[in-house]
Amino acid sequence: MPAVLETVEQVRCIDVDQYKYGFVTDIESEKAPKGLSEDTVRFISAKKSEPEWMLAWRLEAYKRWLTMREPTWARVDYPKIDYQNAYYYSAPKKKALASLDEVDPEILKTYEKLGIPLREQEILAGVVRPEGERRVAVDAVFDSVSVATTFKEELKKAGVIFMPMSEAIREHPDLVKKYLGSVVPTSDNFFATLNSAVFSDGSFVYVPEGVRCPMELSTYFRINEANTGQFERTLIIADKGAYVSYLEGCTAPMRDENQLHAAVVELVALDDAEIKYSTVQNWYPGDADGKGGIFNFVTKRGDCRGVRSKISWTQVETGSAITWKYPSCILRGDNSRGEFYSIAISNGHQQVDSGTKMLHLGKNTTSRIISKGIAAGKSNNTYRGLVSAHRKAKGARNFTNCDSLLIGHECGAHTVPYIEAKNSSATFEHEATTSKISEDMLFYCRQRGMSAEEATALVVNGFVKDVLQQLPMEFAVEAQKLISISLEGSVG
Amino acid sequence: MAFLEVKNLHVEVEDKKILNGLTLSVEKGQVAAIMGPNGSGKSTLAYVLAGKDNYKVTEGDVLLDGESILEMAPDERAAKGVFLAFQYPVEVPGVATMTFLRTALNAQRKTRGEAEFSTPEFMKLVRETSKHLGIDQEMLRRAVNVGFSGGEKKRNEILQMAVLQPRLAVLDETDSGLDIDALKIVAEGVNRLRSPERSMIVITHYQRLLNFIVPDVVHVMAKGKVVKSGGKELALQLEAKGYAQFADEAA
């Protein structure tokens, strides 16, 4: 078969069934009754032994949500979600473990299958590494409850607070009250409001003034229960001069029914602080016919509240049936900086509508956007970005580069940039390219001995290199693997 | 039977007939030069041997070591030892030359059922090979052919050939764009790879290259077929009189 046809063929039969992580862990779980009502919200709050103020906060969000409509502006198309036909809380029955040895072996097996790097598995298994080696602390969110938190002691020594959100609500109510909802208000958007009402758990991080977090913080999310919406809530605060790098990685088991996922992540960087947030997202994308798969509606926003603060989002998006996600930065502090580096790969019937917002409010604020979209199969991949400069944002600067790569003839790539400059001294640069994967390039690789699949993976990895370089080392290696996996089956 | 047998090959591209019953054999260990005017189909022959898409073989066959390769994918042919040094090497942005080479070598070895090279083994191999070709390590870290000068691109092709150790190497105008020093380095690189186990087809317009890479035979192509074959003196004759003398024979 000639190569062009072959490539098309490859892509056509990309087998999403090959999704490696489609399995279900068998542990008993405890669910809230089906559907969403004030009672559901009370049930969740009670399950978490939350204080009264938290319940009140949730209820207010719930009431607000009842008056809101699901947004329709994104270039995604999905059957109507029946919010009354889902479960909003599910937790493994065994919880609150005193030590890692008590982690359910089923869960450890799950991590193994997920291919969580050996290093982190060791940590989960409690292997002690010699001092001085770079470590990763894992706060494992399994379904809705954090079941294991590692390295707590060492972080504590540094004064870093890293714990499940549910625990932080009880142990650090002042910090939570001060910052929760301060970046993404409860009324922000339909999905964020829903999350505010029913969020299950997530991570809470506080890095005190002048502290450089001694290790990369990492969380693995898994959806395990059929019909269980996942509503993580993460809040990260870097106090003056603090630094923290946070890694988030997701995979989910195979499901028939669509699963709703609506996370909220809030970042707050005070004066001279820096937060680096990296995501590798690999939720179940659905089967070869586009059936099943996760609906991923995420609100991620960082507030560069202090002067010279910096927030950097890096994401590798390969999974989900629907992705609706715009990690953003509010550049409030003078001389603050926001960055967004993204690789979004869509295949099969996946639909991705993702991008960022850079809101320049302070003087001499700068931002940089590098987005690489790869569409294969029958997928649709949209970059949607907003860059705006407020009247007072003198000297604001943005550089945007959006490249799209098409593999095959049935996919689509779209770029939707919005630019608003209310200040004449703002400098916005925008570059965008869309290209088809080059047959000449593939032929060159194949002449040297690479299979069509290897050649495609190599070319794609080259295409996304600028973004891969932004990821912490361990993550970059994992992401590279994921890119090959997600284009796998593209060759018969 | 010769190592490479091209038999009465007819090839079309986009409904345009380019090769018209081309017949050619190259013995094991032989270095054959192919010369011919622009547009006579030399690169087309090279691409068809390598298995490029869109080249439709309407008649004839190509046998490598007695086996027809026309139905094989390009990578399958590569694993069988077919190598093409491109007239216009392709840029692969974002992929370090070193990574590219290693992926290629290990892919071929895997197809042949051989063990993959370990990183240190591979590094040693590449370092030694590139030194001979005057390629510095910095260039190996750069993306494949991106921002390479014309001469660097050609040298990079020869480096790949030296690392991949093919059984049939087709060099398509590897001398074009090279200054005289680079030409000597490349020719030396090619000569080092001459072996009784390796056949080479050297496509060129210039006798000059053939002073350095002395061919065993010279074939002249015109209008999609071989119109004349002879010894190395044939190249000198062409240099002196041009191609016009063969125009009738192709008609």
Ligand SMILES: Nc1ncnc2c1ncn2[C@@H]1O[C@H](COP(=O)(O)OP(=O)(O)OP(=O)(O)O)[C@@H](O)[C@H]1O
């Ligand atoms: N893809 C194509 N579509 C149409 N015509 C083509 C295509 N590829 C090659 N040709 C034509 O086929 C003929 C032979 O081209 P080819 O590149 O093989 O010549 P060549 O002998 O290598 O020439 P040169 O010495 O200039 O490199 C030319 O007329 C060329 O225009």
Ligand SMILES: [Mg+2]
């Ligand atoms: Mg040519």
